[in-house]
Amino acid sequence: MAYADQYIEKLRKSGLRPTKQRIKICEVLFDAEKTFHFTIKELVKIIENQANIKVSLATVYNTVHAFIKKGYLKEIPLNASQSYYDTNVSHHHHFFDVEENRLIDIHQDDVDEVNIKRTIPGKKIRSVEVIAKIVSDNQSQK
Amino acid sequence: MAYADQYIEKLRKSGLRPTKQRIKICEVLFDAEKTFHFTIKELVKIIENQANIKVSLATVYNTVHAFIKKGYLKEIPLNASQSYYDTNVSHHHHFFDVEENRLIDIHQDDVDEVNIKRTIPGKKIRSVEVIAKIVSDNQSQK
Protein backbone atom coordinates (compact mmCIF):
# COMPACT_ATOMS: atom_id res chain seq x y z
CA MET A 1 0.00 0.00 0.00
CA ALA A 2 1.46 3.28 -1.05
CA TYR A 3 -0.89 4.98 1.32
CA ALA A 4 0.42 3.34 4.45
CA ASP A 5 2.76 6.17 5.36
CA GLN A 6 -0.04 8.63 5.04
CA TYR A 7 -2.18 6.58 7.40
CA ILE A 8 0.61 6.20 9.90
CA GLU A 9 0.99 9.95 9.91
CA LYS A 10 -2.74 10.50 10.37
CA LEU A 11 -2.70 8.10 13.30
CA ARG A 12 0.37 9.67 14.89
CA LYS A 13 -1.14 13.14 14.54
CA SER A 14 -4.25 11.84 16.24
CA GLY A 15 -2.15 10.62 19.15
CA LEU A 16 -2.52 6.97 18.22
CA ARG A 17 0.10 4.38 17.50
CA PRO A 18 -0.13 2.79 14.09
CA THR A 19 -1.37 -0.70 14.74
CA LYS A 20 -2.63 -3.33 12.34
CA GLN A 21 -6.24 -2.69 13.27
CA ARG A 22 -5.99 1.06 13.03
CA ILE A 23 -4.26 0.97 9.66
CA LYS A 24 -7.03 -1.31 8.40
CA ILE A 25 -9.59 1.23 9.60
CA CYS A 26 -7.69 3.93 7.73
CA GLU A 27 -7.65 1.88 4.56
CA VAL A 28 -11.38 1.42 4.61
CA LEU A 29 -12.05 5.04 5.43
CA PHE A 30 -9.54 6.89 3.30
CA ASP A 31 -8.72 4.49 0.48
CA ALA A 32 -12.25 4.48 -0.93
CA GLU A 33 -12.92 5.90 -4.38
CA LYS A 34 -15.67 8.12 -3.08
CA THR A 35 -16.37 9.62 0.27
CA PHE A 36 -19.16 7.90 2.16
CA HIS A 37 -21.39 7.94 5.22
CA PHE A 38 -21.32 5.21 7.82
CA THR A 39 -22.34 4.09 11.26
CA ILE A 40 -19.89 2.35 13.57
CA LYS A 41 -21.58 -1.00 13.02
CA GLU A 42 -21.46 -0.61 9.28
CA LEU A 43 -17.77 0.23 9.46
CA VAL A 44 -17.05 -2.90 11.46
CA LYS A 45 -18.87 -4.97 8.84
CA ILE A 46 -17.01 -3.38 5.97
CA ILE A 47 -13.72 -4.16 7.66
CA GLU A 48 -14.75 -7.76 8.24
CA ASN A 49 -15.76 -8.19 4.61
CA GLN A 50 -12.72 -6.51 3.19
CA ALA A 51 -10.00 -8.04 5.35
CA ASN A 52 -9.19 -10.97 7.54
CA ILE A 53 -8.46 -8.72 10.46
CA LYS A 54 -11.03 -8.71 13.19
CA VAL A 55 -11.53 -5.39 14.88
CA SER A 56 -13.57 -4.86 18.01
CA LEU A 57 -16.26 -2.24 18.38
CA ALA A 58 -14.26 -0.46 21.06
CA THR A 59 -11.24 0.00 18.80
CA VAL A 60 -13.40 1.36 16.02
CA TYR A 61 -15.15 3.79 18.36
CA ASN A 62 -11.87 5.04 19.77
CA THR A 63 -10.23 5.49 16.40
CA VAL A 64 -13.22 7.18 14.79
CA HIS A 65 -13.51 9.60 17.67
CA ALA A 66 -9.83 10.45 17.59
CA PHE A 67 -10.14 11.20 13.87
CA ILE A 68 -13.17 13.39 14.43
CA LYS A 69 -11.28 15.40 17.01
CA LYS A 70 -8.53 15.93 14.46
CA GLY A 71 -10.93 16.75 11.64
CA TYR A 72 -10.21 13.66 9.56
CA LEU A 73 -13.85 12.61 9.86
CA LYS A 74 -17.07 14.47 10.54
CA GLU A 75 -20.07 13.55 12.59
CA ILE A 76 -23.35 14.30 10.87
CA PRO A 77 -25.83 16.09 13.12
CA LEU A 78 -28.89 13.89 12.93
CA ASN A 79 -31.18 12.67 15.65
CA ALA A 80 -31.06 9.11 14.65
CA SER A 81 -30.89 6.20 17.03
CA GLN A 82 -27.26 5.81 16.04
CA SER A 83 -24.57 8.26 14.98
CA TYR A 84 -23.67 8.79 11.36
CA TYR A 85 -20.18 9.75 10.28
CA ASP A 86 -18.81 11.14 7.03
CA THR A 87 -15.46 10.68 5.35
CA ASN A 88 -16.15 13.85 3.39
CA VAL A 89 -14.74 16.56 5.65
CA SER A 90 -15.05 19.34 3.13
CA HIS A 91 -17.63 21.98 3.72
CA HIS A 92 -20.96 20.57 2.59
CA HIS A 93 -24.43 19.80 3.81
CA HIS A 94 -26.98 16.99 3.80
CA PHE A 95 -30.40 15.90 2.82
CA PHE A 96 -31.83 13.31 5.16
CA ASP A 97 -34.59 11.18 3.71
CA VAL A 98 -36.63 10.51 6.79
CA GLU A 99 -38.68 7.76 5.15
CA GLU A 100 -35.75 5.78 3.79
CA ASN A 101 -33.25 6.71 6.48
CA ARG A 102 -30.82 7.80 3.81
CA LEU A 103 -28.28 10.61 3.73
CA ILE A 104 -27.43 12.53 0.57
CA ASP A 105 -24.64 15.07 0.24
CA ILE A 106 -25.44 18.60 -0.81
CA HIS A 107 -22.42 20.19 -2.40
CA GLN A 108 -21.30 23.49 -0.95
CA ASP A 109 -22.05 25.23 -4.25
CA ASP A 110 -25.68 24.16 -4.04
CA VAL A 111 -26.29 26.09 -0.84
CA ASP A 112 -25.74 29.80 -0.39
CA GLU A 113 -23.25 30.58 2.33
CA VAL A 114 -25.03 30.49 5.68
CA ASN A 115 -24.36 33.85 7.24
CA ILE A 116 -25.19 34.11 10.93
CA LYS A 117 -25.40 37.72 12.04
CA ARG A 118 -25.67 37.01 15.73
CA THR A 119 -22.67 36.27 17.94
CA ILE A 120 -22.34 34.95 21.46
CA PRO A 121 -19.82 36.80 23.66
CA GLY A 122 -16.70 34.77 24.35
CA LYS A 123 -17.68 32.13 21.84
CA LYS A 124 -16.80 31.46 18.26
CA ILE A 125 -18.40 29.28 15.65
CA ARG A 126 -16.66 26.00 15.04
CA SER A 127 -18.98 24.59 12.38
CA VAL A 128 -22.22 25.31 10.60
CA GLU A 129 -24.30 22.42 9.36
CA VAL A 130 -27.46 22.41 7.33
CA ILE A 131 -29.77 19.42 7.45
CA ALA A 132 -32.70 19.42 5.04
CA LYS A 133 -35.20 16.69 5.82
CA ILE A 134 -36.93 15.36 2.75
CA VAL A 135 -40.02 13.23 2.23
CA SER A 136 -41.93 11.81 -0.73
CA ASP A 137 -43.56 14.44 -2.85
CA ASN A 138 -47.03 12.98 -3.23
CA GLN A 139 -49.96 15.34 -3.40
CA SER A 140 -51.53 13.37 -0.57
CA GLN A 141 -48.97 14.43 1.95
CA LYS A 142 -49.84 14.95 5.54
CA MET B 1 -57.15 27.53 33.36
CA ALA B 2 -58.52 29.45 30.41
CA TYR B 3 -56.18 27.51 28.20
CA ALA B 4 -57.67 24.12 28.90
CA ASP B 5 -59.93 24.10 25.84
CA GLN B 6 -57.01 24.94 23.63
CA TYR B 7 -55.04 22.04 25.05
CA ILE B 8 -57.95 19.66 24.64
CA GLU B 9 -58.15 20.67 21.02
CA LYS B 10 -54.42 20.21 20.51
CA LEU B 11 -54.66 16.75 22.01
CA ARG B 12 -57.69 15.78 19.96
CA LYS B 13 -56.04 16.97 16.77
CA SER B 14 -53.05 14.86 17.69
CA GLY B 15 -55.32 11.84 17.98
CA LEU B 16 -55.05 11.72 21.75
CA ARG B 17 -57.76 11.83 24.39
CA PRO B 18 -57.51 14.69 26.82
CA THR B 19 -56.47 13.09 30.06
CA LYS B 20 -55.24 14.65 33.30
CA GLN B 21 -51.63 13.74 32.54
CA ARG B 22 -51.70 14.98 28.98
CA ILE B 23 -53.32 18.27 29.92
CA LYS B 24 -50.62 18.75 32.55
CA ILE B 25 -48.00 18.13 29.88
CA CYS B 26 -49.70 20.75 27.70
CA GLU B 27 -49.71 23.26 30.52
CA VAL B 28 -46.01 22.88 31.10
CA LEU B 29 -45.21 23.03 27.40
CA PHE B 30 -47.54 25.70 26.11
CA ASP B 31 -48.35 27.81 29.16
CA ALA B 32 -44.78 28.98 29.66
CA GLU B 33 -43.92 32.62 29.24
CA LYS B 34 -41.12 31.83 26.87
CA THR B 35 -40.48 28.97 24.54
CA PHE B 36 -37.85 26.56 25.80
CA HIS B 37 -35.76 23.50 25.03
CA PHE B 38 -36.06 20.27 26.95
CA THR B 39 -35.25 16.61 27.13
CA ILE B 40 -37.87 14.05 28.09
CA LYS B 41 -36.35 13.57 31.52
CA GLU B 42 -36.27 17.28 32.16
CA LEU B 43 -39.91 17.54 31.17
CA VAL B 44 -40.85 14.80 33.62
CA LYS B 45 -39.02 16.66 36.38
CA ILE B 46 -40.68 19.97 35.57
CA ILE B 47 -44.08 18.29 35.75
CA GLU B 48 -43.24 16.71 39.09
CA ASN B 49 -42.10 20.03 40.52
CA GLN B 50 -44.98 22.02 39.17
CA ALA B 51 -47.86 19.70 39.99
CA ASN B 52 -48.86 16.83 42.18
CA ILE B 53 -49.61 14.68 39.19
CA LYS B 54 -47.16 11.91 38.55
CA VAL B 55 -46.58 11.13 34.91
CA SER B 56 -44.68 8.16 33.62
CA LEU B 57 -41.89 8.36 31.10
CA ALA B 58 -43.91 6.40 28.57
CA THR B 59 -46.79 8.85 28.64
CA VAL B 60 -44.46 11.77 28.15
CA TYR B 61 -42.69 10.07 25.26
CA ASN B 62 -45.94 9.23 23.55
CA THR B 63 -47.42 12.68 23.97
CA VAL B 64 -44.30 14.51 22.88
CA HIS B 65 -43.99 12.38 19.76
CA ALA B 66 -47.63 12.87 18.84
CA PHE B 67 -47.13 16.63 19.14
CA ILE B 68 -44.02 16.52 16.97
CA LYS B 69 -45.92 14.67 14.29
CA LYS B 70 -48.54 17.40 14.36
CA GLY B 71 -45.99 20.20 14.42
CA TYR B 72 -46.76 21.43 17.94
CA LEU B 73 -43.20 20.66 18.99
CA LYS B 74 -39.92 20.34 17.13
CA GLU B 75 -37.05 17.97 17.58
CA ILE B 76 -33.68 19.67 17.44
CA PRO B 77 -31.21 17.88 15.17
CA LEU B 78 -28.26 17.27 17.46
CA ASN B 79 -26.12 14.24 18.02
CA ALA B 80 -26.37 14.33 21.73
CA SER B 81 -26.76 11.29 23.91
CA GLN B 82 -30.40 12.25 24.37
CA SER B 83 -32.90 14.04 22.18
CA TYR B 84 -33.67 17.70 22.64
CA TYR B 85 -37.06 19.17 21.86
CA ASP B 86 -38.22 22.74 21.35
CA THR B 87 -41.54 24.41 22.12
CA ASN B 88 -40.60 27.10 19.62
CA VAL B 89 -41.94 25.72 16.36
CA SER B 90 -41.41 28.89 14.37
CA HIS B 91 -38.72 28.89 11.77
CA HIS B 92 -35.44 29.43 13.56
CA HIS B 93 -32.05 27.87 14.11
CA HIS B 94 -29.66 26.99 16.92
CA PHE B 95 -26.26 27.47 18.36
CA PHE B 96 -25.08 24.44 20.27
CA ASP B 97 -22.39 25.12 22.82
CA VAL B 98 -20.48 21.88 22.73
CA GLU B 99 -18.52 22.61 25.89
CA GLU B 100 -21.49 23.54 28.06
CA ASN B 101 -24.05 21.32 26.32
CA ARG B 102 -26.31 24.33 25.91
CA LEU B 103 -28.69 25.28 23.11
CA ILE B 104 -29.30 28.88 22.10
CA ASP B 105 -31.95 30.03 19.64
CA ILE B 106 -30.93 31.96 16.57
CA HIS B 107 -33.81 34.04 15.38
CA GLN B 108 -34.82 33.63 11.76
CA ASP B 109 -33.88 37.24 11.05
CA ASP B 110 -30.31 36.55 12.14
CA VAL B 111 -29.73 33.99 9.42
CA ASP B 112 -30.14 34.59 5.72
CA GLU B 113 -32.69 32.30 4.13
CA VAL B 114 -31.02 28.97 3.37
CA ASN B 115 -31.58 28.41 -0.31
CA ILE B 116 -30.87 24.90 -1.54
CA LYS B 117 -30.52 24.81 -5.30
CA ARG B 118 -30.43 21.06 -5.63
CA THR B 119 -33.54 18.89 -5.63
CA ILE B 120 -34.08 15.16 -5.35
CA PRO B 121 -36.60 13.70 -7.82
CA GLY B 122 -39.85 12.65 -6.17
CA LYS B 123 -38.89 14.29 -2.89
CA LYS B 124 -39.68 17.60 -1.30
CA ILE B 125 -38.08 19.42 1.57
CA ARG B 126 -39.94 19.19 4.83
CA SER B 127 -37.59 21.25 6.98
CA VAL B 128 -34.24 22.97 6.88
CA GLU B 129 -32.25 23.25 10.08
CA VAL B 130 -29.03 25.05 10.75
CA ILE B 131 -26.88 24.00 13.69
CA ALA B 132 -23.88 26.19 14.47
CA LYS B 133 -21.55 24.58 16.97
CA ILE B 134 -19.77 27.10 19.18
CA VAL B 135 -16.79 26.86 21.50
CA SER B 136 -14.86 29.20 23.76
CA ASP B 137 -13.02 31.91 21.89
CA ASN B 138 -9.64 31.74 23.59
CA GLN B 139 -6.59 32.37 21.48
CA SER B 140 -5.20 29.12 22.79
CA GLN B 141 -7.78 27.01 21.10
CA LYS B 142 -6.97 23.61 19.77
Added chain:
DNA sequence: ATAATACATTATATTTATTCTAAACTGTTG
Protein backbone atom coordinates in the same frame (compact mmCIF):
# COMPACT_ATOMS: atom_id res chain seq x y z
C1' DA C 1 -76.68 7.39 34.68
C1' DT C 2 -74.49 3.08 33.70
C1' DA C 3 -72.49 -0.68 31.37
C1' DA C 4 -69.52 -1.92 27.84
C1' DT C 5 -65.82 -0.72 25.09
C1' DA C 6 -61.78 1.43 23.62
C1' DC C 7 -58.10 3.80 24.83
C1' DA C 8 -54.47 5.43 28.67
C1' DT C 9 -51.28 4.96 32.27
C1' DT C 10 -47.97 2.78 34.67
C1' DA C 11 -44.15 -0.08 36.38
C1' DT C 12 -41.33 -3.02 34.58
C1' DA C 13 -38.84 -5.47 31.08
C1' DT C 14 -36.51 -5.18 26.75
C1' DT C 15 -33.69 -3.42 23.28
C1' DT C 16 -29.84 -1.20 21.51
C1' DA C 17 -26.01 2.25 20.97
C1' DT C 18 -22.28 3.60 23.37
C1' DT C 19 -18.86 3.59 27.00
C1' DC C 20 -16.21 1.29 30.48
C1' DT C 21 -13.27 -2.36 32.40
C1' DA C 22 -9.86 -5.46 33.22
C1' DA C 23 -7.16 -9.04 31.46
C1' DA C 24 -4.27 -10.52 27.83
C1' DC C 25 -1.28 -8.80 24.21
C1' DT C 26 2.15 -6.11 21.40
C1' DG C 27 5.80 -3.55 20.44
C1' DT C 28 9.32 -0.49 21.72
C1' DT C 29 13.30 0.83 24.70
C1' DG C 30 17.00 0.29 27.70
Added chain:
DNA sequence: CAACAGTTTAGAATAAATATAATGTATTAT
Protein backbone atom coordinates in the same frame (compact mmCIF):
# COMPACT_ATOMS: atom_id res chain seq x y z
C1' DC D 1 15.41 -10.04 27.01
C1' DA D 2 13.09 -7.66 30.77
C1' DA D 3 10.27 -3.82 31.77
C1' DC D 4 7.01 -0.62 30.43
C1' DA D 5 3.59 2.00 27.99
C1' DG D 6 0.11 1.75 25.26
C1' DT D 7 -3.59 -1.63 22.62
C1' DT D 8 -7.03 -4.84 21.82
C1' DT D 9 -10.68 -7.39 23.12
C1' DA D 10 -14.82 -9.68 25.12
C1' DG D 11 -17.90 -8.82 27.98
C1' DA D 12 -20.06 -5.84 31.52
C1' DA D 13 -22.17 -1.49 32.54
C1' DT D 14 -24.89 2.43 31.37
C1' DA D 15 -28.63 4.86 29.72
C1' DA D 16 -32.12 6.34 26.24
C1' DA D 17 -35.92 4.78 23.98
C1' DT D 18 -39.47 1.45 23.13
C1' DA D 19 -42.48 -2.47 24.15
C1' DT D 20 -45.50 -5.10 27.28
C1' DA D 21 -49.28 -6.31 29.89
C1' DA D 22 -51.99 -5.43 33.88
C1' DT D 23 -54.79 -1.94 35.82
C1' DG D 24 -57.29 2.34 35.37
C1' DT D 25 -60.08 5.95 32.99
C1' DA D 26 -62.71 8.34 29.35
C1' DT D 27 -66.20 7.70 25.96
C1' DT D 28 -70.27 5.79 23.77
C1' DA D 29 -74.55 3.86 23.36
C1' DT D 30 -78.16 2.47 25.74
